Structures are given as C-alpha cells and as structure tokens.
Amino acid sequence: MYPRPIADDAPVKRGLYISLVVLVLLLWLVPLLAVMATSLRSFDEVMAGNYWGWPKTFNFAENYTSVFTQTAMARYFINSLIITVPSVFGVLILSTMTGFVLSRYRFRSAQLIFALFVGGNFLPAQIMMIPVRDLMVELGLYDTYYALIIFHIAFQTGFATLFMRNFIAALPDELFQAARAEGASARQTLVHVVVPLVRPALAALAILTFTFVWNDYFWAIVLTQSEAVKPVTAGLNNLRGEWVSSWNLVAAATIMVAIPPVAMFFLMQRHFIAGLTVGAVKG
Template identity: 80%
Template sequence: MYPRPIPEESPRARLFYMAGVALVLLLWLLPLCAVMLTSIKSTEEIMAGAYWTWPQRFSLIDNYTAVFTQTAMARFFLNSLIITVPSVILVLILSTLTGFVLARYRFPGNWLVFALFVGGNFLPAQIMMIPVRDLMVSLGLYDTFWALIIFHTAFQTGFATLFMRNFISALPDELFQAARAEGASPAQTLIHVVAPLMRPALAALAILTFTFVWNDYFWAVVLTQSDTVKPVTAGLNNLRGEWTSAWNIVAAATIVVAIPPVTMFFLMQRHFIAGLTMGAVKG
C-alpha cells in the first residue's frame, strides 16, 4: 500500500559510482584541456610536435591577439551574431504563439499540426541538404544571411514549439478562466497572463537555440560560400593552411568561439534549470 523507502547504497557502490563519474569527466575534459594547452603555446613548440607538454614559453597574449589581427575571425564572429540573434528572437516569438494555440485551444487537426512540428526534428539533416539548398538558390537567398536565418528559424521552431506547448499546458487552468471572466482576449491573455510566467522557459529555450545555431557547421557550409557571410564555425576551417597550419592560432580561435554560448549559459543558469524542469514534464 505504501511506497518503500529507497535503500541507501553501500559504500562500495558509491565508491564505484564516484570513480565512474571522475573517469567520464576526465575523458570529457581531456580534449578541452588539450585545446586550451595548445592555444597558449608558441609556434615553434607546435611545429616540434609538443602537444601534450607544458609550454616552455607562454604565448597566450600573442595567440589570442593574432586571432583578431591576423585572421578574419572578427568578421566571422560578427556574421554569427547577425545570424544567431535574429534566429533566436524569431524562434521564441513563433514557438510562443504556436505553443499557446496548441496548448490552450482544441480544434480539428490539433494533434496533426503538433505532430508535424515535432516530426520535423527526426529528419536527418543530410536528407534536407539538396532540397533546402535548391530552395535558397531559387529564392535568390543562397550565400546570404537570410538563408541561414530562415532555415534555423524554421528548423528550430519545431523543437521550440514542443517545449513551449508543454510549458503552457502545465500552467493552472484557473489563470485562463480568470482571464476569460475579466473579458481578456486571447492576445491579452498571452501578453499579460502567460508571458510573465514564461521567463524561465524563454530563458532555457533562448540558451538552447543560441547554442544550436551558434555551433552549427553543417548548414553554414551548405548555405554559404563567401567569407562575408560565413559564421565562425565555417570560418574556423579557413584558418587551416594548404601545407601547414598554425594550430595554436586555431586552438585560440576555437576557445574564443566557445565563449559566447558558455557565458550566456552561466549568466542565465538559474532560469535555464527552472525552465527545463517546469516545461519538460507534461505531455
């Protein structure tokens, strides 16, 4: 009749668990440590193949300065911001509107529309490569910022709609009944009742979408060609030379590219965790 208490694990089981966690963490951090170590080494050490040794001469300032003075990473960085920020804003707006309608209004085909939004997330990117590229070429948008903005907005809205629908469905019905009793229209209900309660979900979704779009490499290569449009992920490939590569500069550029999403996560960590726990449990 009553649930039994969960028995405490034995000291040996806890020891094995902690050892497993430490091993996985070490394996996960090892490549990152290698990149960070490479980013502060001199070119002479890299050419000598000293990848895992402690730097004999620190070139941290020289390498990170060279990322912006000797390469076009500053332009690629700006391109990523031009692509990512509008994509995130559009995804948040569209997913909020569609999630609100699908969560609070029952109409014929509701589940079909919802299934179409969710089903798009299961399509492999390779299947859509040629149709999406041909579509952008026919629209005259190939090799432009709008090609990546439109695609990322369309592709990310499916997952975002699933997330927002679940979050709005978890809100108490009494809030919406009170809004209707006061004569609020659906738009007023969304703006004045739902939106203030959605800050954790919006923060979590903004971080996820920003990370997905910022780190995208596949579509950056498929839909762009010139350096004036390429984002940082595709621009990193330009740092590789035909015969030799300055891997210390490449490693420093990689660390610089990773800073924006990491910074955004830590600044909004509290809202991110709250949004995930509140919006991902109701079906």
Template identity: 50%
Template structure:
C-alpha cells in the same frame, strides 16, 4: 524501480565510485584541455612534431592576439551574433504563438498540426542538404546571413513549438477561463496572462537555441562561404592554409568561439534551471 543512491551502497562500491569519478571527469575534459594546450603552443612545435608534449616556449596570449589581429575572426564573431540573435528571437516568438494556439484551443486537426511541427525533428538534416542549398540559390539567399537566419528559424520552430506547447498545457486553465469570463480578448489573454507565466520557459529555450545556432557548423558550411556571411564556427577553418594548418590558431579561435554560449548559460543559469524544472514538483 529506481537506482539505489550511492550513499546506501556498500563501502567498496562507494570507494570505487569516488575513485573513478575524477578519472572519468578527466577523460571527459581531456579534449578541452588538449585544445587549451594547443592554443599556447608556437608554430615550431607543430612543424617539429611536438603535438602532445609541453610547449617548447609558451606563446601566452600571443596566439589569441593574432586571432583578432591577423584574421577575420572579429567579422566572423559579428556574423555569428547577427545570425544567432535574430534566430533566437524569431524562433522563440513564433513558438510562443504556435504553442499557445495548439495548447489552449481545441479544434479539428489540432494533433495533426502539432504532429507536423514535431515530425520535422525526426528528419535527418543531412538528407536536406542538397534541396535546401538549391532552394536558397533559387531564392537569392545563398551565402547571406538572411538566408541562414530564415533557415534556422524554420527548422528550430518545430522543437520550440513542442517545448512551448507542452509548457502551456501544464498552466492552470482556470486563469484563462477567468480572463474569458471577464471579457478579455484572446490576444490580451496571451499577452497579459499566458506570456508572463512563460518567462522561465522562454529563458530556458532561448539558452538552448542560442547554443544550438551558435555552435552550428554543418549548415554554416553548406549555405555560406567567405567572411561576409560565414559564422565563427565555419570561419575557424580559414586558418587551414594550402599546405599546412595553424593548429595553435585554430585552437585559440575555438576557445574564443566557445566563450559566448558559456557566458550566456552562466548569465541565464537561474532562469534556465527554473524553466527546466518548473512543474516537476506540485
């Protein structure tokens, strides 16, 4: 039923596996290594067609310095923070409450309400581009950070509710029943009994949503324009001039933009893994 562990395979299979593993890892890391190589190349290399060769002269940190001093990258980074952080807080807070309501209470239409939250995850987001853009225009939220935050909260709450509802249903029901017997109100049960037990799930979900929103490019381009509201993923395209693209600057900016999610993961790694594996072993 389950695959045989590698150590129990034949010696030839184990040696082939160990030999192919570094090759596959190198292929997986190749795009990232290429971006890192491009980020230290001078402009002359691209005008001379030296795309994949070694840099003719290493710019070192010069390209990274230009990213912050010769462009609006600091503003784009701040926009991403002002968009991502409120979205994570709003989506996680709403999903904790909806997950509690759908996971603890039994009422008519419970599954239908839960289905409505989940169904939104199966809608291809590309087909919503035009109506969502028109909606933000009609509401005066187009090209604003507030509009992008509200949109992301609305679309991420479905997945977050699915995550939280299933997590809460796995909690011991005896804890909630014991609190009710003691006369504790439902609000205090949620705040003092259920919410502390949800901390690993909240940490795991916060890391996931932070990564999703920070790396979003599609909706950042559809709903915003210009440095006043665009996040860093869309702002990197500002290095594309009319007649040429500054690939070295785009590569340096891409690596800078990728650092916050990586730092977020390593900072929350322990809680992230605990949240994903909690309940896997009884």
C-alpha cells in the same frame, strides 16, 4: 526507472562508481585541456610536436590577439551574431504563439499540426541538404544571412513549439478563465498573462536555441560560400593553411568561439534550470 542509490555500507561499489565517474570526466576533459594548452603555445613549439606536454612558453596575449589581428575571425564573429540573434528571437516568438494555440485551443487537426512540428525533429539533417539548398538558390537567398536565419528559425521552431506547448499547458486553467471573464482577447491573454509567466521557459529556450545556432557547422557550409557571410564555425576551417597550419591560433580561436554560449548559459543558469523543470510537469 532511476538508478538505486549506493548504500553507505558498500564501499567497494561506491569506490568503483566514483572511479568510473572520474574516468569519464577525464576522458571528456582531456581534449578540452589539450586545446587550451595548445592555445598557449608558440608556433615553433607546436611545429616541434609538443602537443601534450606542459607549454615551454605562454603566448596567451600574443595568440589570442593574433586571432583578431591576423585572421578574419572578427568578421566571422559579427556574422554569427547577425545570424544567431534574429534566429533566436524568431524562434521564441513563433514557438510561443504556436505553443499557446496548441495547448489552449481545441480545433480540428490540432494534433496533426502538433505532430508535424514534433515529427520534423526526427528527420536527419543530411536528407534535407539538397532540397533546402536548391530552395535557397531558387529564392535568391543562397550565400546570404537570410538563408541561415530562415532555415534555423524553421528548423528550431519544431522543438521549441514542443517545449513551449508543454510549459504553457502546465499553467493553471483558472488564469485563462479569469482572463476570459475580464473580456481579454487571445492576443491580450498571450501578451499580458502567458508571456510574463513563461519567462523561465523563454530564457531556457533562448539558451538552447542560441547554442544550437551558434555551434552549427553543417548548414553553415551548405548555405554559405563567401567569406562575407560565413559564421565562426565555418570560418574556423579557413584558419588552416594549405601547407602549414598555425594550430596555436586555431586552438585560441576555438576557445574564443566556445565562450559566448558558455557565458550565456552561466548568466542565465537559474532561469535555464527553472524553465526545464517547470516545463516538464504537464503534457
């Protein structure tokens, strides 16, 4: 199942492997480096066609300041926070409760309910576009924060339930037996026993959900229309002019949009790794 380690006495294979790794890494990094370089160029330099060369002038402060002073990116950032933060908390709360019930209680249709949670992850998002949009219109939620918040909570809870169910199922049975012996209710067991022990899983799930919701573009353009509620991903498209686009500002805004999920990952990296490894022990 796993690739065999390359022996030390096979320098050709080891050299070929390292070369392929470096090549793939460069192919992945080149677009990112090009965007970072473009965000430092002046508008005239971009219009002159210098996309891949070394920047002649470094307009770091000017470009990144203009993102918030000459565009509506500040509003889009606030919109993304208003949408993402409640979505993350909603997913964490619902998935913890459903994961606890599905992993620790045996009842009729439990497997069917779990299959419905998991099966929703296999549906292409495109086939739900029209039904979800029509539903939000009927509910009067179209082009509001609530449309995106409700959808993201509903859409992400399936994967999150699978994640939390496996993590909670890996906890020792003796803990729950002791809680029942002490007369703890299901709610007390969840709050005082399960939640403190699944903090690494919650941290990992928070990072994943934050990244999914923050980086979403498809549903941002399907469920929103006005500038007042658009998140950053949809707002980036508005930075393109009808005739001329300031690609240096677009590149700078793109870098700024990528910072929050990257920063959150590095701040919670230890919990993220622990959550992924421990949660995969028992199914």
